[in-house]
Amino acid sequence: xxxxxxxxxxxxxxxxxxxxxxxxxxxxxxxxxxxxxxxxxxxxxxxxxxxxxxxxxxxxxxxxxxxxxxxxxxxxxxxxxxxxxxxxxxxxxxxxxxxxxxxxxxxxxxxxxxxxxxxxxxxxxxxxxxxxxxxxxxxxxxxxxxxxxxxxxxxxxxxxxxxxxxxxxxxxxxxxxxxxxxxxxxxxxxxxxxxxxxxxxxxxxxxxxxxxxxxxxxxxxxxxxxxxxxxxxxxxxxxxxxxxxxxxxxxxxxxxxxxxxxxxxxxxxxxxxxxxxxxxxx
Numbered sequence: 226x227x228x229x230x231x232x233x234x235x236x237x238x239x240x241x242x243x244x245x246x247x248x249x250x251x252x253x254x255x256x257x258x259x260x261x262x263x264x265x266x267x268x269x270x271x272x273x274x275x276x277x278x279x280x281x282x283x284x285x286x287x288x289x290x291x292x293x294x295x296x297x298x299x300x301x302x303x304x305x306x307x308x309x310x311x312x313x314x315x316x317x318x319x320x321x322x323x324x325x326x327x328x329x330x331x332x333x334x335x336x337x338x339x340x341x342x343x344x345x346x347x348x349x350x351x352x353x354x355x356x357x358x359x360x361x362x363x364x365x366x367x368x369x370x371x372x373x374x375x376x377x378x379x380x381x382x383x384x385x386x387x388x389x390x391x392x393x394x395x396x397x398x399x400x401x402x403x404x405x406x407x408x409x410x411x412x413x414x415x416x417x418x419x420x421x422x423x424x425x426x427x428x429x430x431x432x433x434x435x436x437x438x439x440x441x442x443x444x445x446x447x448x449x450x451x452x453x454x455x456x457x458x459x460x461x462x463x464x465x466x467x468x469x470x471x472x473x474x475x476x477x478x479x480x481x482x483x484x485x486x487x488x489x490x491x492x493x494x495x496x497x498x499x500x501x502x503x504x505x506x507x
Contacts, residue, residue: 226496227440228402229276229487230369231265232343233284233295236447237456238309239467240346240378244458248283248308257453258284261446262291264475266298272482276300277490279343279369282307282327289334296335301489303341304328304365311348312356312370313379321359328363341490343443344370346378347404354394354507361397367490368392369441371403374413388439389497391504398504402493404441407433418443423470427477434485442487449475 237254239245245254269276278295280302285292295302307327312320328339342365349356349370360368373384387405391398406413409429414421416433417440434440447453451471455464481487488496 226438226493227434227442227485227487228490228493229274229442229482230343230490231276231278231444231446232305232345233262233278233280234305234309234445234447235284236261236450236453238281238445238447239456239459239463240309240311240348242456242459242463245456246310251283255454257450258288258291258446261450262294264449265444265446266294268475268479268482269298269300272479274482274487275489275492276487277303277341279303279305279341280331281305281309282323282330283309285327285330285334292331292334296337301341301491302331302335302337302339303343303367303369303490304331304339305343306345309345311346311378312344312353313348313350317355317359320353320356321363324359324365325363338364340364340366342368342370347372347376348379349381350379351381351383357392357394357399357507358397361399365399367400367402367494369402369443369490371401372415373403374406374415386503386505389493389499389502391499391502392507393504394507400494400499401505402441402490404443405437405439407437417441419448420466420469422477423448423474427473427480430477430481431484434481444478449478 304327307323372380375382392401404415
């Protein structure tokens with residue numbers, strides 16, 4: 226099962242960086258959203274592939290025409306928060322207000338219920354498990370926020386499942402599709418999105434997918450924009466992580482979509498036998 230998902234945000238939505246942190250800062254950057262989204266739409270049409278798009282509420286508010294286009298083309302839409310803030314930097318009240326706002330803008334735009342969610346930067350940690358209760362209270366049925374490895378923005382290192390699970394907490398439950406890891410040079414690596422996808426050779430990624438029964442991807446419009454400006458305030462390491470491999474990312478993804486079958490989250494949910502998946506108490 227190979228699941229194709231995109232986190233829909235602008236090119237400057239880089240986390241844990243003061244100059245791009247707040248909504249008020251975003252107006253000083255040029256928009257590259259339409260051209261970056263067209264690149265994704267063209268690829269999906271060329272390969273006849275459906276995907277799930279986790280969209281910022283801010284994007285739905287600013288670019289409702291693009292959100293409607295995603296929906297009209299038959300792709301799924303979930304929430305990626307409203308203002309792209311790290312979960313562990315918010316109080317439960319702040320988190321609920323942000324997610325509620327995101328869901329409202331998306332639902333008002335497409336006229337359909339939002340059931341899926343992914344946190345910015347996979348920033349739900351073992352210290353913010355209250356987020357799952359809030360998700361469920363707002364109608365979220367499926368979460369894709371668990372990153373079962375160490376990560377700059379949190380992650381849930383020690384989470385033992387790289388497969389669909391049911392998360393059980395305080396009498397509530399929610400379906401979850403975690404990211405998955407593969408050992409590379411002694412380190413557990415998530416290769417199916419972000420920096421590692423751009424860093425690793427195509428043959429390596431192809432081999433890893435071939436050996437995996439479950440692959441959850443995560444891509445951003447900026448991952449395929451080789452001409453985007455460089456944010457000068459980033460450290461050299463962050464610049465490397467954010468900009469390396471941009472030229473090769475789109476051809477790499479295109480080749481994968483032609484060699485493997487990828488499905489959206491709705492189809493993945495239908496393929497899972499939920500009576501047999503692990504139930505994980507959190």
